[in-house]
Amino acid sequence: MGLFDRKVSKAAISPAPAKAAAAGAMSPGYNSSNVGKNMIGQYYTYQEGQLRAAAISIPAISRARDLLASVIGCMPLQMYNEMWNGEEMERVYIAPRTWLRRPDPTVPYNFLMSWTFDDLYFYGRAFWYITSRTADGFPATFTRLPAGSVTTTDMAGPVWFAPSSQVYFQGGEIDPKNLIQFLSPTQGMVYSSQAAIETAIKIQDARARNASSSIPAGVLKQTGGEPLSAQELADLAAAFNQARATNQTAALNEFLSYEPTTMSPDKMLLIESANYSALETGGRIGNVPPYLIGVSTGSYSYQSSQQARMDLLFFGVKLYADAIAETLSMNNVLPNGTFVAFDYESYLEENYLADKMETPTSENTQEEIANS
Numbered sequence: 001m002g003l004f005d006r007k008v009s010k011a012a013i014s015p016a017p018a019k020a021a022a023a024g025a026m027s028p029g030y031n032s033s034n035v036g037k038n039m040i041g042q043y044y045t046y047q048e049g050q051l052r053a054a055a056i057s058i059p060a061i062s063r064a065r066d067l068l069a070s071v072i073g074c075m076p077l078q079m080y081n082e083m084w085n086g087e088e089m090e091r092v093y094i095a096p097r098t099w100l101r102r103p104d105p106t107v108p109y110n111f112l113m114s115w116t117f118d119d120l121y122f123y124g125r126a127f128w129y130i131t132s133r134t135a136d137g138f139p140a141t142f143t144r145l146p147a148g149s150v151t152t153t154d155m156a157g158p159v160w161f162a163p164s165s166q167v168y169f170q171g172g173e174i175d176p177k178n179l180i181q182f183l184s185p186t187q188g189m190v191y192s193s194q195a196a197i198e199t200a201i202k203i204q205d206a207r208a209r210n211a212s213s214s215i216p217a218g219v220l221k222q223t224g225g226e227p228l229s230a231q232e233l234a235d236l237a238a239a240f241n242q243a244r245a246t247n248q249t250a251a252l253n254e255f256l257s258y259e260p261t262t263m264s265p266d267k268m269l270l271i272e273s274a275n276y277s278a279l280e281t282g283g284r285i286g287n288v289p290p291y292l293i294g295v296s297t298g299s300y301s302y303q304s305s306q307q308a309r310m311d312l313l314f315f316g317v318k319l320y321a322d323a324i325a326e327t328l329s330m331n332n333v334l335p336n337g338t339f340v341a342f343d344y345e346s347y348l349e350e351n352y353l354a355d356k357m358e359t360p361t362s363e364n365t366q367e368e369i370a371n372s
Helices: 048-054 059-074 111-123 194-212 230-245 271-285 305-327 344-348 352-358 365-371
Strands: 077-084 089-093 125-133 140-145 150-152 167-169 172-174 177-181 218-220 256-260 337-341
Touching: 048 059, 048 111, 048 194, 059 111, 059 194, 059 271, 059 305, 111 125, 111 140, 111 305, 140 177, 140 194, 167 337, 172 271, 194 271, 218 230, 305 337, 305 344
Parallel strands: none
Antiparallel strands: 077 089, 077 337, 125 140, 125 177, 150 167, 167 172, 218 256
16 A cells, blocks of 8 residues: 555644744753753764774774664654554555654655764664654654763663653753753663674774784794804895896805794685674664674675665664654654654665656655645
8 A cells, every 4th residue: 555545634643843842841950051952963973982083993893874864764764643443553655754754854854864873873762852842742853962962860871761861962951841852771781792892903903003014024043154244144135035026046055054034924814713893883773784793693694686785784783773763753843643654664674775766656745735
């Protein structure tokens, strides 16, 4: 059944947006200082945090993050309510509120959803500030507050037990009534996996040092006779290198021997350690099937693009996507009995993009239907 096969009644249509977000009563105990609110939109002060910066510097984690974020960013949200059909509760899709297309009018939907996931992935929680409301008091527009710039005095973490009632953004308090707080079902990566992240960084640093250091092709050893001075040894090594470089014959006496260096490139670049680190950080920690980050485990391999989509969705994306959708379905965002969910089916369809290009659909918001 199409999204708009069912006629939408006037009762389901949301009112036009109002201007101010903070039009309601403030939360009990909230300090009315506007320091935190005034910092919203001052993007030069925003920060993602040192812990995240360290984690994202690891290629496997960066790859895993980008894969998962790309899925959440491309899946549209659908709005629905539930109706009893005589046997079970059935979803009945309804016209969406305006914000469902672009929750933040200043940035694309894909950008906002991808970075909301990013906060959940690394910090275990994410924050949207309500910038305007409709006449019925429900949110109309939002803006993301980076989790790395948010602190809470009633919960220090790293496990978040509930939405915070004491939230500070850039050092200024924010009224929690104007916040949407997303909580991840898993602990944030920067808290749960610090040891693995630090180990991966050490392996990267060691590989960089080995790649930039000059390993001698061989070693000249004096095995007897009168000991040569440091200068004589240096001159001998230079002459030997010159002979090798010009493809000439190098001469050694009975007291000198040459032993080639046995260090192989894979040992110098710690290939085995790097592969294990990628499996540990991108696969086990990053929640992405190893073959999608270029690591072979020998037990599971790439089958098809459709299988890859399913693996990425069910092994990595879905728990975060459900956390976002369920938070946006709560009664501080939508009227009671109204829900939103990501359109998983559209993502899993193998020819989804081609179908959309060939048969574009037009979706009207509740506000547009009301004005028609």
